[in-house]
Amino acid sequence: xxxxxxxxxxxxxxxxxxxxxxxxxxxxxxxxxxxxxxxxxxxxxxxxxxxxxxxxxxxxxxxxxxxxxxxxxxxxxxxxxxxxxxxxxxxxxxxxxxxxxxxxxxxxxxxxxxxxxxxxxxxxxxxxxxxxxxxxxxxxxxxxxxxxxxxxxxxxxxxxxxxxxxxxxxxxxxxxxxxxxxxxxxxxxxxxxxxxxxxxxxxxxxxxxxxxxxxxxxxxxxxxxxxxxxxxxxxxxxxxxxxxxxxxxxxxxxxxxxxxxxxxxxxxxxxxxxxxxxxxxxxxxxxxxxxxxxxxxxxxxxxxxxxxxxxxxxxxxxxxxxxxxxxxxxxxxxxxxxxxxxxxxxxxxxxxxxxxxxxxxxxxxxxxxxxxxxxxxxxxxxxxxxxxxxxxxxxxxxxxxxxxxxxxxxxxxxxxxxxxxxxxxxxxxxxxxxxxxxxxxxxxxxxxxxx
Amino acid sequence: xxxxxxxxxxxxxxxxxxxxxxxxxxxxxxxxxxxxxxxxxxxxxxxxxxxxxxxxxxxxxxxxxxxxxxxxxxxxxxxxxxxxxxxxxxxxxxxxxxxxxxxxxxxxxxxxxxxxxxxxxxxxxxxxxxxxxxxxxxxxxxxxxxxxxxxxxxxxxxxxxxxxxxxxxxxxxxxxxxxxxxxxxxxxxxxxxxxxxxxxxxxxxxxxxxxxxxxxxxxxxxxxxxxxxxxxxxxxxxxxxxxxxxxxxxxxxxxxxxxxxxxxxxxxxxxxxxxxxxxxxxxxxxxxxxxxxxxxxxxxxxxxxxxxxxxxxxxxxxxxxxxxxxxxxxxxxxxxxxxxxxxxxxxxxxxxxxxxxxxxxxxxxxxxxxxxxxxxxxxxxxxxxxxxxxxxxxxxxxxxxxxxxxxxxxxxxxxxxxxxxxxxxxxxxxxxxxxxxxxxxxxxxxxxxxxxxxxxxxxxxxxxxxxxxxxxxxxxxxxxxxxxxxxxxxxxxxxxxxxxxxxxxxxxxxxxxxxxxxxxxxxxxxxxxxxxxxxx
Numbered sequence: 007x008x009x010x011x012x013x014x015x016x017x018x019x020x021x022x023x024x025x026x027x028x029x030x031x032x033x034x035x036x037x038x039x040x041x042x043x044x045x046x047x048x049x050x051x052x053x054x055x056x057x058x059x060x061x062x063x064x065x066x067x068x069x070x071x072x073x074x075x076x077x078x079x080x081x082x083x084x085x086x087x088x089x090x091x092x093x094x095x096x097x098x099x100x101x102x103x104x105x106x107x108x109x110x111x112x113x114x115x116x117x118x119x120x121x122x123x124x125x126x127x128x129x130x131x132x133x134x135x136x137x138x139x140x141x142x143x144x145x146x147x148x149x150x151x152x153x154x155x156x157x158x159x160x161x162x163x164x165x166x167x168x169x170x171x172x173x174x175x176x177x178x179x180x181x182x183x184x185x186x187x188x189x190x191x192x193x194x195x196x197x198x199x200x201x202x203x204x205x206x207x208x209x210x211x212x213x214x215x216x217x218x219x220x221x222x223x224x225x226x227x228x229x230x231x232x233x234x235x236x237x238x239x240x241x242x243x244x245x246x247x248x249x250x251x252x253x254x255x256x257x258x259x260x261x262x263x264x265x266x267x268x269x270x271x272x273x274x275x276x277x278x279x280x281x282x283x284x285x286x287x288x289x290x291x292x293x294x295x296x297x298x299x300x301x302x303x304x305x306x307x308x309x310x311x312x313x314x315x316x317x318x319x320x321x322x323x324x325x326x327x328x329x330x331x332x333x334x335x336x337x338x339x340x341x342x343x344x345x346x347x348x349x350x351x352x353x354x355x356x357x358x359x360x361x362x363x364x365x366x367x368x369x370x371x372x373x374x375x376x377x378x379x380x381x382x383x384x385x386x387x388x389x390x391x392x393x394x395x396x397x398x399x400x401x402x403x404x405x406x407x408x409x410x411x412x413x414x415x416x417x418x419x420x421x422x423x424x425x426x427x428x429x430x431x432x433x434x435x436x437x438x439x440x441x442x443x444x445x446x447x448x449x450x451x452x453x454x455x456x457x
Numbered sequence: 458x459x460x461x462x463x464x465x466x467x468x469x470x471x472x473x474x475x476x477x478x479x480x481x482x483x484x485x486x487x488x489x490x491x492x493x494x495x496x497x498x499x500x501x502x503x504x505x506x507x508x509x510x511x512x513x514x515x516x517x518x519x520x521x522x523x524x525x526x527x528x529x530x531x532x533x534x535x536x537x538x539x540x541x542x543x544x545x546x547x548x549x550x551x552x553x554x555x556x557x558x559x560x561x562x563x564x565x566x567x568x569x570x571x572x573x574x575x576x577x578x579x580x581x582x583x584x585x586x587x588x589x590x591x592x593x594x595x596x597x598x599x600x601x602x603x604x605x606x607x608x609x610x611x612x613x614x615x616x617x618x619x620x621x622x623x624x625x626x627x628x629x630x631x632x633x634x635x636x637x638x639x640x641x642x643x644x645x646x647x648x649x650x651x652x653x654x655x656x657x658x659x660x661x662x663x664x665x666x667x668x669x670x671x672x673x674x675x676x677x678x679x680x681x682x683x684x685x686x687x688x689x690x691x692x693x694x695x696x697x698x699x700x701x702x703x704x705x706x707x708x709x710x711x712x713x714x715x716x717x718x719x720x721x722x723x724x725x726x727x728x729x730x731x732x733x734x735x736x737x738x739x740x741x742x743x744x745x746x747x748x749x750x751x752x753x754x755x756x757x758x759x760x761x762x763x764x765x766x767x768x769x770x771x772x773x774x775x776x777x778x779x780x781x782x783x784x785x786x787x788x789x790x791x792x793x794x795x796x797x798x799x800x801x802x803x804x805x806x807x808x809x810x811x812x813x814x815x816x817x818x819x820x821x822x823x824x825x826x827x828x829x830x831x832x833x834x835x836x837x838x839x840x841x842x843x844x845x846x847x848x849x850x851x852x853x854x855x856x857x858x859x860x861x862x863x864x865x866x867x868x869x870x871x872x873x874x875x876x877x878x879x880x881x882x883x884x885x886x887x888x889x890x891x892x893x894x895x896x897x898x899x900x901x902x903x904x905x906x907x908x909x910x911x912x913x914x915x916x917x918x919x920x921x922x923x924x925x926x927x928x929x930x931x932x933x934x935x936x937x938x939x940x941x942x943x944x945x946x947x948x949x950x951x952x953x954x955x956x957x958x959x960x961x962x963x964x965x966x967x968x969x970x971x972x973x974x975x976x977x978x979x980x981x982x983x984x985x986x987x988x989x990x991x992x993x
Contacts, residue, residue, distance in 0.1 A: 007538065007539065007540055007541055007544060007549065007553070007557065008537075008538070008539040008541070009536075009537070009538050009539070009554060009557045009558065009850055010534070010536050010537055010558075010850060011536040011554075011558055011562050011565075011834040011848050011850045012533060012535070012536050012832070012833055012834045012853055012855050013558075013559055013561045013562045014533065014864075015561065016603070016865065018532070019532075019864075019865045020865050028867065028870065029859075030859040030860075031532060031856065031857060031858060031859050031863075032526065032530075032858055032859070032860075033527075033531065033854070033856040033857060033858040033861075034489060034523040034526060034527070034858075035488065035527075035854075035858075036488060036489065036491055037488075037747055037748060037786075038854070038858055038861050038862075039861060040664070040705050040706050040707075040708070040747075040749075040892075041664050041706075041707065041708060041883065041887065041892050043892060043893055043895045043896055044664070044883050044887035044892055044895045045664065045881050045883065046896070047887075047895050047896050048881060048882070048883055048884070048887070049880075049881060052880065392896075393896055396896060432982075434980075434981070435980055435981040435982040436980050436981075436982045436983075437980055438978075438980055439978065439979070439980060439981075
């Protein structure tokens, strides 16, 4: 007879010395873990609830301007620096980490409407309603003494031009920059006059934005409700599309530079493929008032919008509804928003003269995270993803607390949309078959496309 | 069931070629895949298909990794007996085993004689490290089985019917004469559970933190031990019973009744989920295999039956009495009666249990409770003269998981695990017959019934109403003239939903017909007037 029974000696299964780590043994047999699916589901439910509990997106408000903030610019070479310009002509350079002003750029007589920084981060371009374009040297960032006074800088050059400016943007690779006013002007760092000008239509250009992939490509929007595409290598504009309402801002997707998203006056954002402007790729709805500014995350997976309805929202690049809404009682109309260079923060500038710093992920844990914590977060993400379609989890994840004004306005918009839909359906029912067609939302707001 | 035997069927000698190695890994990884993969047939969405394919691939990889761990990294191997020549395993005596095993295993063979407070019942913690002992006449004790040291024993001076550990060894519940009590490991009385009444059997549902009990009045009661709330209190209506067992696979509580039926219960419904007639005569014992598919029952009709719970059919009936039944982690079934016990085993994995080992106690000992010690090849026997422990090779799972149940747990690990377990506490709603349904899609669309089926259904409903007896009432209210309209009303009420449905369907159909036939050129709003058009 051959025989064996299980016999374990404690020495093999426990640590030798008290300084050693405890020994851990694994047996992945599903039989040892009954009801594992129920356990996993409960964990997913708890993870979703914890997300809501830990959602504290507001980090800081940066106070200093004495008028509404009209525009902002990221410094591409410095993660923690951001420029902001206000309606009274004040331009400030902020240190986000220390949450204070490092430097001021005085000179503008009217509102600053356009701010942009060259890709190497050395030259700041500003323009405004006083019809001037000013170039500034960006001070080299060093260790910031928290008690040092705010520095003041003189512009290196001032170019006076014929009309007021509304927007500015710097080329990603090269030394041209564009301004928008009565027309789109292309400037060089060293020339006091524009090197090129594009005119199509007669109305004011509201925003200009260079393509991050192709440095010579440029998109602009004008107050005649048009969106234009230009190529610097050609004399005339390339394409034009007219929508029913005007576009306030444009942002190119940095990861898919053929696509761009526009912030529209009707409260929707539209993602377009620049090769196919007849139909939007996606319509992002949720804002209840005009969207004033938009900026893509460097990952290209989501973008942030600021709106006249006093809220900042984050949308996925391919989703129709917001992922997150940020609001506070004190925040007024949001005129400009930016994603931080690493995609983990959002900065908004609003009518109440403050810059606000938000986390891009509302429930993200700040600071150094231990490896075990990190693993736990990853596990939570995975199970949330796995069970996201289940009604209870979906309901909790989707729930957003809205301020009363936005809640009511959203409800009203919903009712209006419903009644429009109903009307359309009835119209269809009472007309000869085929005579009334419903255009999809992705095409509905587009008036025409001009080559 | 199948899984265990696939493992047994694995080739023991080293595989020679790479093909053999991959085959073996595939066989081993089957249980880690947890069933079939997603069915991609008829899935037209290309994006979804590619996502599912990617995920299935990932599942396959993890299963292979787990299988590799099982093959190479597991520290211990399962116990076994290989008889030589004409020897049979069921004739091997404990004394013969004593001669063969190592010294440390010898410590697991003993008889403890405690004649005064007998018969004893016992319970193990999930790691098998601690044992709670309850003597009928009021003796309670906690024993550390690792070094066989008594942690605490005390007298409660009244009848003790059952003991059960809560989530760890720090707490245990004892069913005593009038009430049940929760004690700490040191023997301090923490709670008196008056709501339960005088309890006959206690069971603890580990994942849900529920203490289930059945009492003198045939009531089944669930109490949440974390918050103290009574989750469910149900009258079984089938008389008092002391046969109760939790199915470890789905946490459904089963009761064996004196009429030979077994009922299964969950805390969120006041009626039983399943009622099956198992024996002619009272059910004496009940046990569940850890995979949840096999139930063993014993009755006074001198039968031990093994049931397949997927089909609710008995697949094997063995002759014999049993006061107590118990499945081991590896699927051995121990049956005890009087002073004799036998252990059955499913040798070939074909659901055919045969005698594996036997053991006879000293004459006059009455076996009250059998319990396999988890993660060990040890069977503990609570009987009228104390308790004993014998060796059953191949009974226990050889490899424990430190995060599930660790016999070598330190106090710090225990406290951390307690917190983790509380965070993962399952709500009582998750108890259901098929727990794999959680997190899946519920199909709500009913199959359309045929006309005949519908008529049959209606007739059945009418019959049910007709056969219902009305109460006999006084003062002329039970006159034929009063009863007749009442009955007719009830019948009309029963008919109504069926007729309404029929009318609605006919309407729908006629509308559809119109749509397809005539009103093609008309706007939708005018289509309903289409049939008034003169036929041309």
